[in-house]
Amino acid sequence: MRHADITRKTAETDITLSVNLDGTGVYDVKTGVGFFDHMLDQLSRHSLIDITLRATGDTHIDDHHTVEDCGIALGQALAHALGDKRGIRRYGSFHLAMDDALVRCALDLSARPYLIWNVPFPTEKIGTFDTELVREFFQALSTHGGITLHVDMIHGINSHHIAEAAFKAVARALREAVEPDPRATGIPSTKGAL
Numbered sequence: 209m210r211h212a213d214i215t216r217k218t219a220e221t222d223i224t225l226s227v228n229l230d231g232t233g234v235y236d237v238k239t240g241v242g243f244f245d246h247m248l249d250q251l252s253r254h255s256l257i258d259i260t261l262r263a264t265g266d267t268h269i270d271d272h273h274t275v276e277d278c279g280i281a282l283g284q285a286l287a288h289a290l291g292d293k294r295g296i297r298r299y300g301s302f303h304l305a306m307d308d309a310l311v312r313c314a315l316d317l318s319a320r321p322y323l324i325w326n327v328p329f330p331t332e333k334i335g336t337f338d339t340e341l342v343r344e345f346f347q348a349l350s351t352h353g354g355i356t357l358h359v360d361m362i363h364g365i366n367s368h369h370i371a372e373a374a375f376k377a378v379a380r381a382l383r384e385a386v387e388p389d390p391r392a393t394g395i396p397s398t399k400g401a402l
Contacts, residue, residue, distance in 0.1 A: 210386075212288035216281045220273040221265040227285045229386050231258030239263040239278060241271045243337040244345075247375045248278070254379035257386070275341045279348025286353045290386065293317060298396040300385030304377035309364035313377035317385050319354035319402045323347050326360040327374055331367045342371050346378065354402075 210229035217223070235252035237245045237259060252259040259282075265274030290296065301314040311327065323346060329339035350357040359378065364370040395402055 210289045210291070212285040214281045214285045214288070216277060216284075218273075218277065221263060221277040223261070223263045223277055223281045225262075225278075225281045225285050226258075226260040227282070227289055228258040229286075229289050232256055234258045235260075237261045239274055240265065240267050241274055241337065243334055243371075244271065244275055244278070244341070247342075247345075247371060250372060250375045251379045251382075254376045255383045255386075257379075257382070271338065271341060272344065276344050276348050279345040280352045283349045283352030283355070286349075286355075286382075286386075287319075290317065292395060293402045294395050295388050295392050296396060297385055297387050297389045297392075298402070300381035300383065302377050302380035302384070303362075304373045304380060306369045306373040306376065308366050309369040309373040310362040311364070311370065311373040311377045312358075312360045312362055313374070313381040314358045315378070315381045315385055316356040317354065317402070318356050320356055321351045321354050322356045323350040324358040324360075327370065328361065329367045329370060330365060334367050334371060339367055339371065342374060346374075 212227050214225045233253040233256045235249045237248045298317050303312050325343050
């Protein structure tokens with residue numbers, strides 16, 4: 209089973225996380241940041257990766273450390289659960305439409321982290337949530353998961369829809385990339401390692 213458990217404790221956050229890449233999209237997420245919980249629920253549901261996450265953080269300051277550290281932990285968990293990546297598809301891409309928003313994601317589980325983020329938000333907040341934290345989450349996920357991640361907004365006027373479309377697009381691309389490839393047996397690289 210492709211599964212990982214991560215515990216991350218710092219002076220700013222305390223996180224426990226469990227992922228199952230071969231799940232059905234079952235999620236149980238509690239970070240203390242309501243909108244972020246909603247986005248992580250979408251990530252789990254649409255990637256079909258089971259995620260159980262508990263996080264407490266210094267949200268009396270702001271949500272930054274909690275969101276970023278959850279991205280770090282999730283990236284580490286994905287990398288651990290994928291192991292040597294033998295037999296996976298490796299690449300994934302998806303165009304996600306949600307009302308006014310259209311977001312494209314393409315990713316490579318290359319072990320070479322790189323984020324291209326072209327997702328402008330028309331507002332600085334979604335409720336009390338800082339929209340700039342969406343990028344911070346994906347930067348941490350990319351870096352600690354070893355993911356080359358490109359996310360581009362093609363259309364969008366509503367910040368909630370744009371953020372949700374981004375999480376869902378990444379989820380769908382990730383679902384494709386982590387899936388076993390029935391025609392492949394080895395590591396999906398001419399180098400022989402990722």
